[in-house]
Amino acid sequence: MHTRFILIQTSHAGNVGAAARAIKTMGFGELALVAPRWPNVLRREETIQRASGATDVLANARIVATLDEALDGVSHLCATAMTPRDFGPPTRTPRAHLQALVHQELAARAAAAGGEADGEAAHSPLGQGIAFLFGCERFGMANEDVYRCDVALSIPTNAQFGSLNLGAAVQLIAYEWRLALELLEPQGEGPGACSGPPAARADAAQLAGMLAHWQQALESVGFLDPQAPKKLMPRLNQLFNRAQPTQEEIHILRGVAKAMIEAAQRSR
Numbered sequence: 001m002h003t004r005f006i007l008i009q010t011s012h013a014g015n016v017g018a019a020a021r022a023i024k025t026m027g028f029g030e031l032a033l034v035a036p037r038w039p040n041v042l043r044r045e046e047t048i049q050r051a052s053g054a055t056d057v058l059a060n061a062r063i064v065a066t067l068d069e070a071l072d073g074v075s076h077l078c079a080t081a082m083t084p085r086d087f088g089p090p091t092r093t094p095r096a097h098l099q100a101l102v103h104q105e106l107a108a109r110a111a112a113a114g115g116e117a118d119g120e121a122a123h124s125p126l127g128q129g130i131a132f133l134f135g136c137e138r139f140g141m142a143n144e145d146v147y148r149c150d151v152a153l154s155i156p157t158n159a160q161f162g163s164l165n166l167g168a169a170v171q172l173i174a175y176e177w178r179l180a181l182e183l184l185e186p187q188g189e190g191p192g193a194c195s196g197p198p199a200a201r202a203d204a205a206q207l208a209g210m211l212a213h214w215q216q217a218l219e220s221v222g223f224l225d226p227q228a229p230k231k232l233m234p235r236l237n238q239l240f241n242r243a244q245p246t247q248e249e250i251h252i253l254r255g256v257a258k259a260m261i262e263a264a265q266r267s268r
Helices: 013-025 045-051 055-060 094-113 143-147 166-181 204-220 232-243 247-267
Strands: 003-008 031-034 062-064 076-080 130-134 151-153
Touching: 003 013, 003 166, 013 031, 013 045, 013 055, 013 166, 031 055, 045 055, 076 166, 094 151, 094 166, 130 166, 143 232, 204 232, 204 247
Parallel strands: 003 031, 003 130, 031 062, 076 130, 076 151
Antiparallel strands: none
């Protein structure tokens, strides 16, 4: 199963190395860094030391300027956030959500194998893959990044002292995902090795592009006031995350948005 770990605006080089070590010990290898404090963070001595031999993960890691660039090719997004956000995705424990996700994937594969590929039950909840997002050490994840996600994973901790080191949080999430994948993968295959039917769901970049198109359309017909947008777009974001639209459905929705814009222009 395609799995990516994304660190957003990481400020401590050692945490990047610790994250690389954490995901490698659990059998994963894909790491992306969004606007880290140090442009050369993958080559810094502290990073390499804390990686403790996970140099292949560092060598293959990507540094990108924006979260959009880090989300190519994945469609199920998991924020890691201790505090629930108003209008944000549902907050769940990692084990409950990830194991439920795997059970849904198994049901989708069974339906596809049984010739029900055109039915709702055959749509993979994981689509093209899964990404786990981690915010910066001081401030966690920004609201706008959390709003984009399907779920906010909250690790159960001491209510009086719930602060986790970034590397420790990555380790826990990677462990829970490895546990969940054991239900999904054939005996003897490691995480990421399992293959399934072609993904039906649109990826995160396609969803973001459609939402931007819809925002333009809603403004053109006067439904959305750009000076006072309130929470309409985050709510629509969560609606479409729950709907899990396919690529073809994204094309249809963008066609509707285009028609709305053209109708508004003709009426002026």
